[in-house]
Amino acid sequence: MExxxxxxxxxxxxxxLDLLxxxxxxxxxxxxDAASxxxxxDSWKKIEDxxxxxxxxxxxxxxxxxxCWENMKDKWRRRNAEDMRERFATGGGTPPSSEMTDELQRVGDIASHMAVRLPNPCDSDRSRHDAMPGGSQSSNQLCTPSVAALLSQTQDTPLEESGESSI
Structure with a gap:
């Protein structure tokens, strides 16, 4: 046993964190891929040296x-999720302040891609304002062009014109 x-x-x-x-x-x-x-x-070996x-x-x-780096990122994710839960909890009053330590803030800065949340209008964990920056947008503006084209075809024509019955 080791x-x-x-x-x-x-x-x-x-x-x-400085090296990373x-x-x-x-x-x-x-x-x-293999090259990456x-x-x-090689970078991890340089960091080791x-x-x-x-x-x-x-x-x-x-x-x-x-x-250790993976553990620090995991700790950042857990703390960030806990902050989000506290922020969206009911009860009113002022929102609680974040308890991110300086170390965890540096982890978030280095791995900044972890903090990016994709907008989702159907996400119940976000307020509508947070989910759609810049005000209200239609569902077509939030979709990829091909999905938006399909949606506009089905949403713009009434059922009677499309040949489908309403039953």
Whole structure:
């Protein structure tokens, strides 16, 4: 059985975040082809070398650093979801302030793609104003062009004209 690893200290996580901010374009790239995977692995190895060259950190393998980064992103997602639940809870009054730590805010800045929410007019977790920035939009404006064309064909012609019965 393998010996338990030492937990990352706050200082080690800060060093990792500094290194990731320099390598984020490769590490957070969503491509999964062989060339991208190779570049990601090389970047993680560079991060490992830079991380281990610091005097105030315990030596870590790139796989451990990657796992720590994944754990930090997961913690950010959980905290963000909790903030959203609190924000949309009933009860009135002023909305609660976010309890994101500086570390979690940096995680969100580095992996900024995680904070993007696609607009969905049917999403019950968002107010209509948040779901459709810029005011009210028709459902055709929120759809892809091909779907919008299909919708306009079915919505613009009355049932009597389209040859369908109303029964």
């Amino acid at each position: 010996k338990k690893k030492i937990n990352f200290s706050e200082e080690e996580r800060a060093v990792l 901010s320099r390598h984020r374009s490769v590490v957070e790239n969503k491509r999964t 995977a190779s570049r990601k692995r 830079e991380f281990n060259s610091r005097h105030n950190v315990a030596p870590r393998k790139w796989t451990q650093l990657k796992k």
